[in-house]
Amino acid sequence: MESGSALAELKRLIGSDGRALLNRYNLLRPLVEQMVTTESIASTQVSDEELDQAKLGLLERRGYEELEQWPELLTELGRPEAMVLDQLKRGIQQRSTAREQFSAKAEARFLERKNELDQVVYSLLRLENRFLARELYLQIESGESNFADLAKRYAEGPERNTNGIVGPVPLTQAHPVLVEKLRVSQPGVLLEPFRISDWWLVVRLERYSPATFTDEVSDRMCKEMFDEWIAEQTATNLSRLNGNVDAKASR
Structure with missing residues (x-):
């Protein structure tokens, strides 16, 4: 997984003054993190069934029972449907991308951390x-x-x-x-x-x-590794944006 175009896009949009301002208010890191995440999950497709399951999950967490109550939930949330659906899709994409990239390593990570999970x-x-x-x-x-x-x-x-x-x-x-x-x-x-x-x-x-290696635990391990990769990519991009990469690394 690479995240080069996110950095190029950000460089195009803001200059050094803009980066300084974002850094001053601690906004540059979360912005880069969101851009790296968005780029990494962009190619992951979300099916209608997956989206309906996510909608039902949100409904149940808010005390509703069926998909037909979706309009009522939107009224309660007071947010545009497109915004809510985008957040749900993003969550599905992150989980799917994490599984695709790290599921082969999930059990090994579980065994390393088993004592912490008991x-x-x-x-x-x-x-x-x-x-x-x-x-x-x-x-x-x-x-x-x-x-x-x-x-x-x-x-x-x-x-x-x-x-x-x-x-x-x-x-x-x-x-x-x-x-x-x-x-x-x-x-x-x-x-x-x-x-x-x-x-x-x-x-x-x-x-x-004792902790056991279930599908839920596997997803948790994949998410941890995905989050770590995002953090690494974010740090690398920030270093490049702020001109802190040494000459050798930039060649």
């Missing part, structure tokens, strides 16, 4: 007092009290508002010490209190969901 749900009590943490651990372990009630009463973190439940979240989102404990824990097993920084934690893994 999901967990766990119960958490975060306390400053070591002895209170131990006491609450014993109450839960013996069945004298349940996690949710104690979290609402004693937890000193945001889990106080969720009955102690955290997740589902990516496993690696947690502190590295907690990640390692969750990784080797079994669902339903209460962990003895342990310290992280200034906190004492009482934790129980509720559910561990």
